[in-house]
Amino acid sequence: MSELVVGIVQGDFSSSSPLANLEKATSIIKRGYRGADLIVMPEYSMLNPLLVRDPRKVYELAEEPTTSKYLAGFVRLAENLGTSIAVHFVERTPTPPYTRSTTILVTSRGEALHVYSKMHLFDAYGYRESDFFAPGSSPSRLIVIDNFETGFAICYDLRFPELFRLYALGGAKLVVVQAGWVRGPLKEAVLDTLASSRAHENTVYIVVANQVGELFTGRSGVYSPWGVKELDMGYREAYVEHRLQLEEVEKARSTIPVLKQSSEKWEIRLKSSTYL
Numbered sequence: 001m002s003e004l005v006v007g008i009v010q011g012d013f014s015s016s017s018p019l020a021n022l023e024k025a026t027s028i029i030k031r032g033y034r035g036a037d038l039i040v041m042p043e044y045s046m047l048n049p050l051l052v053r054d055p056r057k058v059y060e061l062a063e064e065p066t067t068s069k070y071l072a073g074f075v076r077l078a079e080n081l082g083t084s085i086a087v088h089f090v091e092r093t094p095t096p097p098y099t100r101s102t103t104i105l106v107t108s109r110g111e112a113l114h115v116y117s118k119m120h121l122f123d124a125y126g127y128r129e130s131d132f133f134a135p136g137s138s139p140s141r142l143i144v145i146d147n148f149e150t151g152f153a154i155c156y157d158l159r160f161p162e163l164f165r166l167y168a169l170g171g172a173k174l175v176v177v178q179a180g181w182v183r184g185p186l187k188e189a190v191l192d193t194l195a196s197s198r199a200h201e202n203t204v205y206i207v208v209a210n211q212v213g214e215l216f217t218g219r220s221g222v223y224s225p226w227g228v229k230e231l232d233m234g235y236r237e238a239y240v241e242h243r244l245q246l247e248e249v250e251k252a253r254s255t256i257p258v259l260k261q262s263s264e265k266w267e268i269r270l271k272s273s274t275y276l
Contacts, residue, residue, distance in 0.1 A: 002147040004174070005218035007036030007083075010220040011237045012213030014047040016061060021045055026077055026153040030222040031240035037146050039085045042220070043101070043155045043180035046070055047090045049132040050182070050215060055097035058132050062092040062099040071112050073102060078106045084145060084212075086152065086209075088178045090265055091117070098134040103152045103178060105143060116140035117211070118154040125184060129156075139166055148173045148205075149244055155179040156271055158194040161201065168202035173225075173249045175202075179210040181217045188217045192229060200227025203252040203259060205244050212237060225252035 011028055013021045029039060044050070063070055063113045071087065078085045084107045091100040101118035105111075117136030121129040140152040151167035153175055167175055173196070181191050191208070199206040206223040210216060218235035222242045232240045253259060 004038065004097070004146045004148045004244045004246075005036045005238060005241055006207050006222070006244060007033065007039040007175065007241045008207065008209045008220050008222075008231075008233065009039065009041050009045070009166050009239050010210060010212060010218060010233050011042070011045070012216075013052055013211060014213050015218070016026045016047065016057075018046045018061065019073070022070050026073065028237065029077065029220070032241070033081055033083075036241045037273050038176075039081075039083055040176050040207055041085065041087050041258075043088050043178040044211060045088050045178075048180070048215075049090070049129070050127060050180070051097075057093060058090065059097040059099055064092050065089065065104060065112055065114060071100060072208055074106045075110050075112060078108050082108045084108060086176055086178065088154070093134055093205045096133070097132070099132060100136065101129070101154055102136075103134050103140065103154065103176075105152075113143070115143060116152040116154070118157065120156050122156040122182075123127040125161055125182060126208040127182065139163060142167065142170055142172055142261075145174075148244065151175045153177045155181060158191075158198060161198060164198045164202050164204070165262070168204050169263060172202075172204055172267065173246060174205040174207065174244060177206060177208045178240070179208050179220075180215070181210050181219075182215055183217050188219050191217060191219060195221075195223050196227045196229060199223035199225060200256075201258060203249060203256055205249065207242075207244075216228055220237045226256075227251045
């Protein structure tokens, strides 16, 4: 039976210093690490634009992947632990004051793989991420980690089901979501509803790593391919490891063959189209 052990970091990363946030993340992980194959950091765990507020200041604090001291710290940690770490990275672009909200996968071999930049920016609830970030232009590539084809998404992406269906139709068994889910009326319930829906309608595991603190809801967790929340981390700083079973994805897809049925329906629609 193939399994993947995922370690989820839930913390309050409110410092405007990336290196201070790196030190805190390292401490949280080292206290709880038991052998995870993949560790997931939450969104904004390097730097939080919603707290810094000034796009020019965020641009100054952002880094480029090839010269980043922040990423270099995670490379050392991943090599020492022998694991991979999904790092949220505020990436400087050539066009100030815009940065990108990016997922970098740091591997145990010392690689820092640019896998995804956030496509759907959080211009809602009175916030405007587009004042800080340039949007990504494409979905993530799927990364195979211990037989789990894995896609990546960031926070507000959860509200766009077509991205998750695209990953699932492409073969994903797991989608990792790095989140800074902002507090508000019923926002915890909304996070659970969206994550469980994305898991159930695509028969994939969804892993959410979220922040706590002044702005955020916490409630990081794991959602099974049946749409059930298997792990709820509540509202506390913590590091928790959880086992994902490839067999559960296969069972769900056999019992609820929505992906096969979806593919068949789209094939029928495409074949019946008329082009002038």
